[in-house]
Amino acid sequence: MSQLLRFTDVELYYDHVYALKGVSIELNEGETVALIGANGAGKSSILRAITGLQGIRKGEIVFDGNRIDRGFGPDAIVKMGIVMVPEGRRVFPFMSVKDNLLMGAFTRTDKGGINATLEMVLGRFPRLKERYTQAAGTMSGGEQQMLVIGRALMAKPKLLLLDEPSLGIAPKLVQDIARSIVAINRDEKVSVLLVEQNSRMALRISHRTYALATGSVALSGESTALLEDERVKSLYLGGEVS
Amino acid sequence: MEQVLANGLYLGAQYALIALGLTLIFALMNVLNFAHGQLYVLGGFVTYTIYGQLEMPFVAALFAAAVTLALVGGLMERFLFRTVLKRSVREESTMLLAAGTAFFLDAIILLIFGEKQRGVPKIVDGVFNWDFRLIMPYDRILIGFLAIFAIAAFVLYMQYSKTGRALRALAQDRVAAQLMGVNVDRYSMIGFALGAMLAGVVGGLLVTITGVNSGIGGPISIKAFMMVMIGGAGVISGAIAGGFILGMLESVGLSVLHSYGDITYLMIFASLMVFLSIRPQGLMGKPWG
Numbered sequence: 445m446s447q448l449l450r451f452t453d454v455e456l457y458y459d460h461v462y463a464l465k466g467v468s469i470e471l472n473e474g475e476t477v478a479l480i481g482a483n484g485a486g487k488s489s490i491l492r493a494i495t496g497l498q499g500i501r502k503g504e505i506v507f508d509g510n511r512i513d514r515g516f517g518p519d520a521i522v523k524m525g526i527v528m529v530p531e532g533r534r535v536f537p538f539m540s541v542k543d544n545l546l547m548g549a550f551t552r553t554d555k556g557g558i559n560a561t562l563e564m565v566l567g568r569f570p571r572l573k574e575r576y577t578q579a580a581g582t583m584s585g586g587e588q589q590m591l592v593i594g595r596a597l598m599a600k601p602k603l604l605l606l607d608e609p610s611l612g613i614a615p616k617l618v619q620d621i622a623r624s625i626v627a628i629n630r631d632e633k634v635s636v637l638l639v640e641q642n643s644r645m646a647l648r649i650s651h652r653t654y655a656l657a658t659g660s661v662a663l664s665g666e667s668t669a670l671l672e673d674e675r676v677k678s679l680y681l682g683g684e685v686s
Numbered sequence: 687m688e689q690v691l692a693n694g695l696y697l698g699a700q701y702a703l704i705a706l707g708l709t710l711i712f713a714l715m716n717v718l719n720f721a722h723g724q725l726y727v728l729g730g731f732v733t734y735t736i737y738g739q740l741e742m743p744f745v746a747a748l749f750a751a752a753v754t755l756a757l758v759g760g761l762m763e764r765f766l767f768r769t770v771l772k773r774s775v776r777e778e779s780t781m782l783l784a785a786g787t788a789f790f791l792d793a794i795i796l797l798i799f800g801e802k803q804r805g806v807p808k809i810v811d812g813v814f815n816w817d818f819r820l821i822m823p824y825d826r827i828l829i830g831f832l833a834i835f836a837i838a839a840f841v842l843y844m845q846y847s848k849t850g851r852a853l854r855a856l857a858q859d860r861v862a863a864q865l866m867g868v869n870v871d872r873y874s875m876i877g878f879a880l881g882a883m884l885a886g887v888v889g890g891l892l893v894t895i896t897g898v899n900s901g902i903g904g905p906i907s908i909k910a911f912m913m914v915m916i917g918g919a920g921v922i923s924g925a926i927a928g929g930f931i932l933g934m935l936e937s938v939g940l941s942v943l944h945s946y947g948d949i950t951y952l953m954i955f956a957s958l959m960v961f962l963s964i965r966p967q968g969l970m971g972k973p974w975g
Binding site: 495497517518519522523527528530534535536537538539543546547548550551595599 | 848851852854855858859861862863864865866867868869870
């Protein structure tokens, strides 16, 4: 398996407050890697650093053999094949489901390819087909989550970044979302970097997991092993029911 | 009655086009462009120079006005608003910048084109007369239809083109649009240029009917704000509604209130105050449609 993404000793600050201090992680092609940890542990900051929304102070980020941590804005990162599904979904509320999906393909110019991806997305999320011309803002949270995952797939990414996809979603739908993430990773050969507060779900659907605490990696390993790890159980799975 | 309605529609179409430009810029950048009326005046003078002075075809003059104003709008975004937006922490900074730009453009227009009222030869002669119930010169009818055509073209462009879709996305969620690969700087510039172009086109259209002078920029800006406030800031349908409502009110006011003196705008402003105190977000107030 070849390496797709690597963080080496990354430090990231918001003004004078650090969010990441010396984070090193890796993601191989075809993998689903989960980042778990409490609020403020730095999970989302890792995603913001990859997408170029937030600059890093030290270290390096390598994607597909190239450094991407200096001089690339969010739009350039998308063109390289990294697409993020932001926290809180962020659909374009007054645009139709169709226009939202087409926005996902903004960086692509191959009409035939875009149509093929659209078919794939609508096949995977039939609910979006039913709501095709409806304004995205009028849909339920679960439907919106499907829409933004579909929107990200429209870009045909190599690496999909998911920021808290289970947040604010009805428990029954969380299962569906989790299943689609596994299916997308397996069928569409998209590597996935998943940030989740729902640690149990994250450990179940990922190959490997990094547990973060106050800006650095506290634990890491195969997800199946971590699910049985006593430290993980007490720190991240304690009292959680799902 | 027919006459009042026709006048209102003709005026409303021009107004809607002005309001569309202002609301587009507002929705994209959260900037109230106080210099919008000056852009209109500039469009009028470009058309006056090319069609009136150099006696080239009106279509060419209108095209030149559109291109010139798109260029001016693009430069305003690139060198004024972008720099201020990037560095300022307070929203008032851009309002002051816009007000300053308005005064600056006023002075430039005065320097280049002088203080005289300018008009151009009629683009078509003749008057449409329907039994004296509806009398309208053909050039007004033509200009009215051109404005409606421009509104339709703009709406279709925003709805169905890739650029239009990106502009709407940017207005609705800046970060999400960025994450889809939209370059915020480039598309803010395109949006600003498009908004300025609309103002310039109306200036070019109306110079053939009412002429143009260097002092009307401010009043036009104020009318544009009123329309946007009536319809709801940042909404395409709101700008169109606001434009036609103001046009119709003005037309009705001029005929009904005529005998009481020049109080049309006094009445409009008074009703606007009442209307906004009941519905501060305007008719279709939401971030973007």
